[in-house]
Amino acid sequence: MEVKWKNLEKYKTDIYRCIRCGYCRDQFRFRDNVTSVCPLRVTGAHTFESFEARGKIEIASAVLEGILPINEDTGKRLAEIFYMCSTCRNCWDKCYVKDHIDHVGVFEAFRADLFSMGFGLPQHKKFAEWTKQNHNPYLEPHEKRLDWLPKEFNIKPMESAEIVYFVGCTSSYRQKNIARATVSILKKLGVNFTILGLEEWCCGSPLFRVGAREVAEEQGRHNIEVIEKIGAKSVIFSCAGCYRTFRTDYQEIFGNLKFNLLHITEFLSQLIKEGKVKITKELKMKVTYHDPCHIVRHLAHLGRKAPLIEQPREILKSIPGVEFVEMERNKLNAFCCGAGGGLRAGFTEQSLELASERIREAEKTGCETLVSSCPFCYRNLTDAIKKLNSKMAMYDVTELLDMVL
Amino acid sequence: MSQEAGEIVKKLTSILGEKYVTASLPDLIAYSCDISPEPRVLPDVVVRPKTTEEVAEILKEANKTKKPVVPRGAGTCPAGFIKYQKNAIVVDMTRMDEIIDINEKEMTVTVECGVTWGKLYYELRKKGWRVGSYGPGSALSATVGGALSHHSLAYGCAKYGSVSENVTSLEVVLPTGAIINTGSGAYPHAKKAQRYGIGPDLTGLFLGEGGAFGIKTKATMMIHPFPEAVRFLCYEAENLKQLLDATYEVSKTRIPSDILGFNPWLNNALGEAGFKSLLGKDYTLHVVIEAPNDKVADAQAEYVDNAAKKTGVKEVGAEWLKFFYYPRFAEWWPRTSPKGKRWYAWCNKIPIYDYLRTHELIEELFNKYKDECEKYQLEPYDVMYFVVDWNTVDALLLVYAWDDVPGAREVVRKMWREGFERFVAEGGIHYWLGSAVGELVARNWASEYRETLRAIKKVLDPNGILIPGMLLLT
Numbered sequence: 001m002e003v004k005w006k007n008l009e010k011y012k013t014d015i016y017r018c019i020r021c022g023y024c025r026d027q028f029r030f031r032d033n034v035t036s037v038c039p040l041r042v043t044g045a046h047t048f049e050s051f052e053a054r055g056k057i058e059i060a061s062a063v064l065e066g067i068l069p070i071n072e073d074t075g076k077r078l079a080e081i082f083y084m085c086s087t088c089r090n091c092w093d094k095c096y097v098k099d100h101i102d103h104v105g106v107f108e109a110f111r112a113d114l115f116s117m118g119f120g121l122p123q124h125k126k127f128a129e130w131t132k133q134n135h136n137p138y139l140e141p142h143e144k145r146l147d148w149l150p151k152e153f154n155i156k157p158m159e160s161a162e163i164v165y166f167v168g169c170t171s172s173y174r175q176k177n178i179a180r181a182t183v184s185i186l187k188k189l190g191v192n193f194t195i196l197g198l199e200e201w202c203c204g205s206p207l208f209r210v211g212a213r214e215v216a217e218e219q220g221r222h223n224i225e226v227i228e229k230i231g232a233k234s235v236i237f238s239c240a241g242c243y244r245t246f247r248t249d250y251q252e253i254f255g256n257l258k259f260n261l262l263h264i265t266e267f268l269s270q271l272i273k274e275g276k277v278k279i280t281k282e283l284k285m286k287v288t289y290h291d292p293c294h295i296v297r298h299l300a301h302l303g304r305k306a307p308l309i310e311q312p313r314e315i316l317k318s319i320p321g322v323e324f325v326e327m328e329r330n331k332l333n334a335f336c337c338g339a340g341g342g343l344r345a346g347f348t349e350q351s352l353e354l355a356s357e358r359i360r361e362a363e364k365t366g367c368e369t370l371v372s373s374c375p376f377c378y379r380n381l382t383d384a385i386k387k388l389n390s391k392m393a394m395y396d397v398t399e400l401l402d403m404v405l
Numbered sequence: 406m407s408q409e410a411g412e413i414v415k416k417l418t419s420i421l422g423e424k425y426v427t428a429s430l431p432d433l434i435a436y437s438c439d440i441s442p443e444p445r446v447l448p449d450v451v452v453r454p455k456t457t458e459e460v461a462e463i464l465k466e467a468n469k470t471k472k473p474v475v476p477r478g479a480g481t482c483p484a485g486f487i488k489y490q491k492n493a494i495v496v497d498m499t500r501m502d503e504i505i506d507i508n509e510k511e512m513t514v515t516v517e518c519g520v521t522w523g524k525l526y527y528e529l530r531k532k533g534w535r536v537g538s539y540g541p542g543s544a545l546s547a548t549v550g551g552a553l554s555h556h557s558l559a560y561g562c563a564k565y566g567s568v569s570e571n572v573t574s575l576e577v578v579l580p581t582g583a584i585i586n587t588g589s590g591a592y593p594h595a596k597k598a599q600r601y602g603i604g605p606d607l608t609g610l611f612l613g614e615g616g617a618f619g620i621k622t623k624a625t626m627m628i629h630p631f632p633e634a635v636r637f638l639c640y641e642a643e644n645l646k647q648l649l650d651a652t653y654e655v656s657k658t659r660i661p662s663d664i665l666g667f668n669p670w671l672n673n674a675l676g677e678a679g680f681k682s683l684l685g686k687d688y689t690l691h692v693v694i695e696a697p698n699d700k701v702a703d704a705q706a707e708y709v710d711n712a713a714k715k716t717g718v719k720e721v722g723a724e725w726l727k728f729f730y731y732p733r734f735a736e737w738w739p740r741t742s743p744k745g746k747r748w749y750a751w752c753n754k755i756p757i758y759d760y761l762r763t764h765e766l767i768e769e770l771f772n773k774y775k776d777e778c779e780k781y782q783l784e785p786y787d788v789m790y791f792v793v794d795w796n797t798v799d800a801l802l803l804v805y806a807w808d809d810v811p812g813a814r815e816v817v818r819k820m821w822r823e824g825f826e827r828f829v830a831e832g833g834i835h836y837w838l839g840s841a842v843g844e845l846v847a848r849n850w851a852s853e854y855r856e857t858l859r860a861i862k863k864v865l866d867p868n869g870i871l872i873p874g875m876l877l878l879t
Contacts, residue, residue, distance in 0.1 A: 068434060
């Protein structure tokens with residue numbers, strides 16, 4: 001095994017700027033309603049400081065200095081430490097260092113190097129290998145990618161259109177309800193769009209997160225090529241993870257893209273503002289909203305207006321009859337659902353505990369409906385609802401809007 | 406792992422379970438530093454107890470093999486506490502973070518000592534209460550236990566003194582594993598509402614001793630109603646002497662909760678960050694007045710304002726002060742430089758007018774290291790002071806450094822140690838009791854005082870296992 005930290009080396013500046021204040025692990029701020037930082041610390045999954053952002057940064061500096069030898073024992077422990085993290089990026093948000101330390105950048109680089117040395121988790125290795133062949137991490141055959149699409153929608157993939165709807169693996173194979181609701185809305189609104197069908201490959205998000213970068217880049221390169229082939233001006237996403245991957249990872253690796261990127265909540269809230277959405281029905285529901293990390297904290301470094309915080313709320317508030325209540329931890333402070341960063345596959349129990357904590361928080365609002373705008377959050381939160389025997393009903397924001405159009 | 410470490414891991418595992426005991430190298434590295442410029446020090450084992458009884462069992466076990474034990478809060482000591490971890494069992498106290506009782510009738514709060522000041526503030530604020538002094542500069546992450554071991558101070562300390570002044574009672578596990586309660590908590594029928602009146606003040610023995618006499622597991626502290634009205638006053642002084650005159654007169658009123666004096670560099674740094682009223686100012690004084698209502702606040706502000714202005718200082722806009730005050734635990738000084746370099750800090754408590762001499766000492770120190778600072782891209786600044794207990798100021802200076810510039814941290818360390826030595830030699834009174842300061846302080850004790858404390862340590866810790874070397878007591 002060759003020990004190389006080629007990805008981590010790129011983050012040397014970030015690593016050495018850490019002032020070790022510990023605000024990335026624990027922080028309560030009354031005025032800003034901050035009551036915790038690291039979700040895995042809150043739920044008690046993290047046993048030692050090594051698992052928390054400051055500890056991991058210290059470990060990263062130690063490996064760069066060569067004082068932490070990598071062998072079977074340390075490699076396995078490092079994998080446990082660096083993979084038991086949902087990469088929710090709250091540590092970045094709460095960092096007091098000027099311009100913030102890119103904690104998740106460091107963690108993902110560390111993971112990529114671990115993965116190259118063979119210390120990736122078996123579950124992650126398995127889905128990376130599968131994705132290389134079948135372009136999805138769910139161990140599903142590629143030819144079933146379009147099974148979610150009802151014939152009555154009458155959509156032919158890869159047709160020339162101004163807009164591409166990028167469905168994503170989770171909505172294609174698991175949360176098909178979200179893909180259907182999205183397409184239903186686009187049809188009802190008369191949007192000129194197409195889908196990529198079998199030409200759509202995994203966006204690479206789970207692979208980027210766990211460090212299987214080569215496979216991830218291969219997927220990304222293909223997706224860009226086919227979208228450019230169609231000549232679409234914009235790509236719409238109902239998956240927060242796919243959107244973030246195009247917006248941040250793709251742009252970083254492949255440079256500026258030739259098409260616009262829009263999350264569905266961005267697209268729809270703009271149409272609502274322009275008066276182009278005719279809502280004809282009422283929904284009597286008391287609703288709370290879960291902010292996905294991918295479209296909030298993971299976009300926060302791109303500018304004050306980049307995080308998609310208000311857009312989903314505007315959609316919900318535009319629906320007659322909906323009573324909207326915030327959870328205690330919301331927007332940039334939202335508690336992670338636990339699905340992301342490879343945590344769900346790698347540490348299922350800990351991932352589900354995060355989702356359970358979030359459901360308990362949603363229940364405290366007195367709402368009977370929890371809404372999100374990410375199929376992966378939806379999936380983990382739904383599992384937690386089942387585990388807790390909660391009466392909470394889970395919806396994607398597209399599903400609610402589709403009901404009233 | 407050595408055979409000895411393996412044995413101790415086995416025994417500690419039988420107390421705490423496998424989940425909360427580690428001797429794995431990556432884990433130990435995460436615990437190998439604090440926020441000082443001191444080099445990494447690896448412990449042998451790290452444990453995370455949940456109860457007082459578990460802490461007691463750990464200490465009893467350590468006594469059997471005379472294994473060093475070092476408690477750890479948030480690991481935010483700026484003065485090199487890390488040194489004592491060598492080959493030790495580090496007891497990470499942060500699982501003991503419950504706020505046990507907010508007793509509004511008795512006006513006390515009882516907490517486990519691994520709780521952070523930030524969490525304590527948050528929970529008290531929800532109910533309309535506060536502790537007097539809010540904790541150290543790193544209060545958002547620092548623990549109650551760590552701060553009590555160092556007489557920490559920062560927010561609210563002009564009026565309320567160090568965090569130790571909050572305390573009425575402690576639960577302490579002695580190095581032998583015995584558990585005691587101090588203050589009125591020592592008296593089985595009494596409530597933990599009073600520190601004094603049941604005999605000698607043993608609470609004080611366990612405060613500011615760097616943790617050398619016992620592991621604090623619970624603390625009861627006085628609480629105060631949260632102020633309903635706040636006033637902010639800010640003044641510009643023509644020179645340092647005038648700033649100190651104004652500080653003295655304002656302190657003498659015994660009204661403000663915070664009194665801060667800023668040097669030119671900080672005024673300009675904050676001015677450039679957007680607080681225009683500080684831009685280009687040499688010396689400024691910042692005063693916070695907390696009161697139960699507007700009427701009292703206005704009267705007190707008028708009184709303090711008159712006291713300040715008779716020294717000739719001129720009022721300037723207090724935008725920064727409002728910005729600092731309202732979020733609570735905002736930073737008084739930038740912990741990273743405008744370029745993003747990280748900070749290392751010194752501090753030094755002295756009577757108000759002695760700051761003139763401290764200021765000279767700081768200039769001498771910076772001049773001596775001028776060439777090295779340039780060579781290693783270090784930026785040293787004389788930053789500010791804040792008033793403690795009306796009669797004293799705590800002077801803060803810092804040096805910004807790129808940690809990855811080879812040799813830079815070593816120069817910081819050299820300069821930092823020399824700074825502390827100069828301050829102590831000239832009568833500086835400290836409270837950061839990590840190795841760099843604690844040992845200097847202890848060397849300067851009168852011999853009878855030292856021997857008395859050593860005798861106490863011997864009684865409490867016959868095997869010398871708890872933080873060996875702290876304050877040179879063993």
